[in-house]
Amino acid sequence: MTDIGPLILTAKLAAVTTIALFLVGVPLAWWLSQTRSAAKPIIEAVTALPLVLPPTVIGFYLLIAFNPNAPLGGFWVSVTGDTLAFSFAGLVIASMIYSLPFMVQPLQSAFEAVGRAPLEAAASLRASPMDAFFTIAAPLAGRGCLTAGILTFAHTIGEFGVVLMVGGAIPGETKLISIAIYEHVETLNYAEAHALSAILLAFSFVVLLSVYALNRKFPIHVG
Amino acid sequence: MSADTLDIRVRVAFPEFELDVDERINLSGVTAVIGPSGSGKSTLLRAIAGFAAPAEGRIACGAETWFDLEASKRPRINTPAHKRPVGYLFQDGRLFPHMNVASNLAYAVKRAPPGGPTPESVIDALDLAPLLLRRPSSLSGGERQRAALGRTLLTHPSLLLLDEPLSALDDDRKRAILPYLETVQTRFELPTLYVSHNIDEVARLADRALVLNDGAVVAHGPLQDVLERLDLSATYGVFEPGAVLNGVVARQDTDSGLAQIDVGAPDLLKAPLSFALQTGDKIRIRIRARDVAIALERPQRISIQNCLPARILEIESAAESAMIDILVEIGDQHARARITADSAKELGLIVDQDVFVLVKTVSFEGRV
Numbered sequence: 001m002t003d004i005g006p007l008i009l010t011a012k013l014a015a016v017t018t019i020a021l022f023l024v025g026v027p028l029a030w031w032l033s034q035t036r037s038a039a040k041p042i043i044e045a046v047t048a049l050p051l052v053l054p055p056t057v058i059g060f061y062l063l064i065a066f067n068p069n070a071p072l073g074g075f076w077v078s079v080t081g082d083t084l085a086f087s088f089a090g091l092v093i094a095s096m097i098y099s100l101p102f103m104v105q106p107l108q109s110a111f112e113a114v115g116r117a118p119l120e121a122a123a124s125l126r127a128s129p130m131d132a133f134f135t136i137a138a139p140l141a142g143r144g145c146l147t148a149g150i151l152t153f154a155h156t157i158g159e160f161g162v163v164l165m166v167g168g169a170i171p172g173e174t175k176l177i178s179i180a181i182y183e184h185v186e187t188l189n190y191a192e193a194h195a196l197s198a199i200l201l202a203f204s205f206v207v208l209l210s211v212y213a214l215n216r217k218f219p220i221h222v223g
Numbered sequence: 224m225s226a227d228t229l230d231i232r233v234r235v236a237f238p239e240f241e242l243d244v245d246e247r248i249n250l251s252g253v254t255a256v257i258g259p260s261g262s263g264k265s266t267l268l269r270a271i272a273g274f275a276a277p278a279e280g281r282i283a284c285g286a287e288t289w290f291d292l293e294a295s296k297r298p299r300i301n302t303p304a305h306k307r308p309v310g311y312l313f314q315d316g317r318l319f320p321h322m323n324v325a326s327n328l329a330y331a332v333k334r335a336p337p338g339g340p341t342p343e344s345v346i347d348a349l350d351l352a353p354l355l356l357r358r359p360s361s362l363s364g365g366e367r368q369r370a371a372l373g374r375t376l377l378t379h380p381s382l383l384l385l386d387e388p389l390s391a392l393d394d395d396r397k398r399a400i401l402p403y404l405e406t407v408q409t410r411f412e413l414p415t416l417y418v419s420h421n422i423d424e425v426a427r428l429a430d431r432a433l434v435l436n437d438g439a440v441v442a443h444g445p446l447q448d449v450l451e452r453l454d455l456s457a458t459y460g461v462f463e464p465g466a467v468l469n470g471v472v473a474r475q476d477t478d479s480g481l482a483q484i485d486v487g488a489p490d491l492l493k494a495p496l497s498f499a500l501q502t503g504d505k506i507r508i509r510i511r512a513r514d515v516a517i518a519l520e521r522p523q524r525i526s527i528q529n530c531l532p533a534r535i536l537e538i539e540s541a542a543e544s545a546m547i548d549i550l551v552e553i554g555d556q557h558a559r560a561r562i563t564a565d566s567a568k569e570l571g572l573i574v575d576q577d578v579f580v581l582v583k584t585v586s587f588e589g590r591v
Contacts, residue, residue, distance in 0.1 A: 120274050121317035123304035125378050126334040132305075135330070139321050 003192075005172055006180035007199065013088070013176065014156040017095040021103040021152050024096065026145075029107035030133065051101050055161025062094050062166045086168045091176075094166045095156045102151045110144020111137060147211055154207045157200070227414070229382065233270050233280035233290075235263070235438075242266050242277075242438035248431075250284070250382065250414035255425035255446065257418075258435035264418045267435070268384050271416070272311045273304035284308075284382060308336075310380030310413075314387045316371035318359035324370045325355040331377035339379025340411055348406050349373045365396035369403055376411060383415040389424055397424065404428055422450070426467050426509040447557065450509075464548060465511040466558045468492075472504045484508065487554030488531045492582070512548060512561035516581040519570055529582040533558070535574050540564055551580055558582075 028047070032040060050058060066073045066084035076084045084090035114137050122132035138145065160178040167174030169183060177196055184193035227250040235242040242263035248254055256264050269275040271282060273289065282290040289307050291300040318327050328351070332342055346352055349369045359367060368388055375383065388404075389397045405428065408415070419425045425432070425446075432449040434442040442449045447467050470484040473491055483491040484506065494508065521530055536557070537550040547567050549560045558580060572578070 117313070117315075117317055118319060120304070120311075121313065121319070122330075123274070124272065124309070124311035124313075125331045125374065126305050127330075128305050129303075131334075136319060140319075 003180070006175050006177045006196070009088075009172065009175065010157055010177040013091055013095060014153045016092050017099060017156045018103075018149055018153045020092060021096050021099060022149065025100070025103035025107055025148065025152075029104045029148075030111055030137075032104070032108045033111035047104050048101050050098050055098070055159070056165060058098060059094070059162045059165025062090075062097070062162070066090055066166065085166060086170060086174060088173055091163055091167045091174055094162050095159060098159055098162045099152045099155045102155045103148050106144050106148040106151060107141070110141035110148075113144070114140045143215065146214060150207055150211050154204060158204070227285035229271070229414075229416075230281065230283045231267070231271065233267065233277035233282065235266055235270065235275070235277045237263075237266075237438070240438045244435075244438075244440055246433065246440055246443055248416070248433065248443075252430035253408060253415045253417055253425075253428050255417050255419060255422075255429035255432040256435065257420065257422055257425060257432055260420050262435040263438040264420075264435055265386055268311075268386050268416060268418050271382075272309050272384055273302060273307050276301055308379075308381040309384055310375035310378050310382070311384045312368070312372055312375050312386060312388045314390055316359075316367040318362075318367060318371055318374070320359050323356055323358050324351065324362070327359070327370060327374050328355075328377055331374045335377055335379040337379075340376055342377060344410070345373045345376050348410050349403055363396070364392045365400050368392065368400055372403070372407065376407065376413075380413065383413040385415060385417045387418050387420070390420070401427065422465070423509055426450070427507050464513075464559055464561060465509055466550075468508050468510060468553070468556050468558065470506055470508060472502050472506060475502055486531075486556060488533075490529070490531050492531070493528050510558055510582055512559040514583050515558060515560035517549065517551075517560050517562060517570070517572065518579045518581055521579050522581070525581075527581045527583055531580045531582070533578055533580040535572060535576045535578060538567070538572060538574060551578065553580060 028043075032044060032047075063085060064070060066076075068074050068077045068083055073084055076082070076089070080089070082089070084093065118136050118140060119129075119132050122136045123129075127135065158178065159176075160182070163174065163176055164179060164182075167176070167179070169175045169179045177200055181193050181196045181200070184190070184196070229248040229250055230246075231248065232245040233242065239261070240263070244263075244267060256267065258264050266275060270277050270280075270290070277290070277292070279292050280290065281288065281293070284307075288300050289302045293299075318324070319330065322330065328342060328345070346355070349372060351370060351373050354362060354366055354370055359370070362370065368391075372388070385404075389400060392400065401424070407413070408428065417425055417429060429446050431444060432442065432446045433440060434449060442452060447469075450466050468486045470486040470492065472482055473485040474483040476483065480495060481493045482495070483493055486492055486508075492508070516527070518530075531553050533551040533553045535549055536552050538547060539550075540547040545563055545565070546561050547564045549562065549567070549572065551558050551560060560580065
């Protein structure tokens, strides 16, 4: 019988990461889409870094930051009494950084596609910027929001290098599906590796299929 | 409405020129803001609405200051666009694509301060009832602008800004929507700034005109005075020079299809009938200078039906042009004629001379 613990943990991590990244990614993407600040290209480059850096580099810097003697690690220990390294909370932070571009970039292009025109129209109808964001920009960028959420979720499920470095393989705490498959292969337990790999393959296909099907069925009306 | 004024002093720098305006605009009726494209008209309107902040200046409506940015004065004021009581009608309407017309109207109603026009009155004035359940993408250009105008009215604005609202429409659609703009003026009586590069479009609506060229105001005053100023010809490069006559419909002759219009001259003007006209209606007729000819005596046996006695007020000749413009007085109103310098010389036209003005009847078509 296949151990589905890693599967459930992976789904939980992906869900928490996606929700947390929405909270961070939406304001960031909105700012990037609206600003004329000179800092914009710098922030865009930083946001895209996880796309090009080897996961080991991200994992290495995160381990250093998670050290209880470092500001972030120390702050976490003083608040929760626990260390970030090799914990679920640490995995969430690592996943958020690792998947950041998959959240921010679709959102930013969706907001940019909405453009200034509908927002000026909203302002002329006495809608405050916050009001206009929720009633006009967000619905018009709806498909972009959905794409960003699904991609973030799927990308988090597929991560391996970063979580291996900062999480290890503690069952029920940090042992994700990709780690479990790696261990099964290492111990020549091919049956288990086959089962988990097939589940991941099928899941990933269904996710991507739903993204493309949604794009086709609900083409967004902008402009 | 109140006798408020809009004080605008703005400077906005562009690569090609600088918009530099310092004017007091009388906020009653319609003020046309006209000028060739790229003269700064829309920029001026956007500054008033709060979409674009000028480099420096002051914008005040009545006692309320919306924008104030000066080196010496503090604090700096820049009321955000959504807090300025202006209604803005965009060139392309900008209805929200994810809502039907009714929801677009409701969006405005929900955020409008109390005391504005009721949705029923606006829907009625603009004939929006058949459009309410339709999506903007299924509307024609004219229907879209009507719905957008309704939405703007429902924000209960104290100042209406129309940014070339008809420029995206073809001529037939323009003619179809103009009566609605007139209805809005008579029913809701909102002070309005109407930006246009088409003088014919604004002539029937506007009371005053402000003419912009290369970012500077070249004329500002009552529409008739502005339109008959001969020295503005250069600015009118893209316009047809002409003048506007106010008149009253004296008679309608359905047999000949002509309306007879009293413009305060001994003779009545004949113009093609318009479905909307009734005897006694006050109307404005714009007559292009090139449709006006001048005779020293009343001609006999001629196809032109309109012949009015007039007096020459001004003669202007341009240096490199074979044409000259002549400003004449008809009754107590003015008209312009554009004729060749050669024929003016032959007739020996001089200022204060009594002449007859000939106007081709067909030249009224579509403008009554």
